[in-house]
Amino acid sequence: MFSADTVIGQPGTGPKERAAPRLKWPEQGLSVVPDWIYTSDEIYAREIERIFHGRTWNFVALEAEIPDPGDFKRSYVGPTPVVVARDTDGQVRVVENRCAHRGVEFCRSLRGNAKEFVCPYHQWTYDLAGNLQGVPFKRGLKKEGGMPKDFRNEEHGLRKLHVQTLHGVVFASYAADMEPVAEYLGPEILTDFEAVFKGRKPRLLGYYRNELPANWKLYHENLKDPYHATLLHSYLVTFGLLAAGNKSAMIADKSGRHGTMASAKSDDPSASVDQDSKKEMRAFREDMKLADGRFLDFVREFDSPWSVTMQTIWPNLIVQRELNTLGIRHIVPNGPHSMIMIWVMFGYEGDDEAMTRHRLRQGNLMGPSGFLGLEDNEAMKFLQEGVRRSTGDQSVLKLGGETEGTTHTLISESAIRAMYRHYRDVMGL
Ligand SMILES: [Fe+2]
Known part of the structure; x- marks a missing residue:
């Protein structure tokens, strides 16, 4: 009997590592993703050279x-x-x-x-x-x-x-001819980056570090994939953090490499999930109640229409602003099958004791075993196991049609396609 965690073969020894991929993106274009971008050692080496050591901040x-x-x-x-x-x-x-x-x-x-x-x-x-x-x-x-x-x-x-350095965030590059960071981010991404960092000094609250047994690109995909949010995350839908009908957007920059997943928590307590949506969302749990209602309080402190912005900044940074919990996630690729996540959680200089307690309490939403983070980690691990050990060779990215870039519906994979359009060019696939 295999348990859910049985690993057949070690990373680097499976047929998909040994098989020399043709390294050419499938003819169907961006509506499919070939498995070998998550499993090939050759692809991984090229990513280090062209992306992390290439023209990126x-x-x-x-x-x-x-x-x-x-x-x-x-x-x-x-x-x-x-x-x-x-x-x-x-x-x-x-x-x-x-x-x-x-x-x-x-x-x-x-x-x-x-x-x-x-x-x-x-x-x-x-x-x-x-x-x-x-x-x-x-x-x-x-x-x-x-x-x-x-x-x-x-x-x-x-x-x-x-x-x-931009607004207290330090970036490094191997390339000598990089544009300024603000230009690299582009206006679409800079707006929400500045809502967190401009004119405010972060005060460190703590660190997490964890290993995630999945390819580093899956973390970017996860945060450019609003579709999963209402399906996987019981917490999100049950407690109204992301109800159908909430204002939301999946924003991409012009290049497609960066993104901001944004949503606005409704002030209207009657705004809840309608019956049709509930039927689609197995994660919705009518029987669950919060023991401490303060947990989801939102103190409005940002110059932004959004209560949540999750920014994916290519190639290694996530800026998390979920209500009043703030954090950096630093992605460290660790071979095709693993990444290390370094989390820096912070508030701001000038926060009073009550605000710091609030941020720490709400911080339980995130982190390696956060109420929202936990399920993503597991989903990414399962995906990695699937592409590494199965017989298939590509997955499907067709939600939302042929568009690549910003969308205002949650039911789309448009931002992931935009990212892979950029990736494919840089990687020469
Ligand atoms: Fe998620």
């Missing part, structure tokens, strides 16, 4: 995580470990977490404050900007050994990334 930190000179945080660009540090002059620096000597991932603390970085293996020392400061026994000992005469520290610093 990658989230690495909130400035609030490193407020003072010397503050640093271990972070990632794609799967590549980096260190984000505030230099003595206040500038934010991002360097690869890889010693220039033997490749050691030298920074071991998740966060801290340092005057310099010292590799634990041979004590090569770097300043906060990643310049090599010291090599022990550089001149050898008693005129023997040591570095060649022409060894220059300047030529052996850490690899430095390009850095830009």
